[in-house]
Amino acid sequence: MEIQINYLAVVLATLSTMVVGSVWYTPKVFGAAWIRMAKLNQKELEKNGMKPIFVTLLVSLLTAYVLAHAAYLSNQFFQHSFLQDSLMTAFWAWLGFTASRIITHDAFEGRRKKLTLLTISHELVTFMVMGLIIGLMGV
Numbered sequence: 001m002e003i004q005i006n007y008l009a010v011v012l013a014t015l016s017t018m019v020v021g022s023v024w025y026t027p028k029v030f031g032a033a034w035i036r037m038a039k040l041n042q043k044e045l046e047k048n049g050m051k052p053i054f055v056t057l058l059v060s061l062l063t064a065y066v067l068a069h070a071a072y073l074s075n076q077f078f079q080h081s082f083l084q085d086s087l088m089t090a091f092w093a094w095l096g097f098t099a100s101r102i103i104t105h106d107a108f109e110g111r112r113k114k115l116t117l118l119t120i121s122h123e124l125v126t127f128m129v130m131g132l133i134i135g136l137m138g139v
Contacts, residue, residue, distance in 0.1 A: 005068050009137035013064035013130040020126045030118055037115040068134050083135035090131025098123045
């Protein structure tokens with residue numbers, strides 16, 4: 001079987017993570033609460049410059065690419081609409097890989113439950129938007 005990937009969808013899904021993150025972590029949405037709960041320093045964040053942005057783009061590209069592959073395979077198996085299979089794949093990938101690993105990691109670090117909830121909620125929105133884009137654009 002040859003897996004078909006819509007590379008434009010992968011690029012747009014990658015870029016969508018930047019939009020979601022920019023809105024989510026703006027001070028008027030959850031940014032101020034995130035900085036406070038994570039005990040971060042705004043000046044230190046600014047000092048890091050563009051490095052976190054580039055890292056985010058790179059790992060988001062990888063995530064979108066893998067999600068597109070998994071959505072294609074899911075669609076081949078379930079044969080629902082590509083949109084439905086992409087969204088379900090995004091949800092299960094988020095739950096089984098992202099949320100569960102963040103919860104485990106945060107438990108060992110003793111992070112506040114509210115911070116963990118904020119982080120996994122952000123990731124859920126990110127995954128679902130990526131799944132939506134991939135699903136709407138098809139293969």
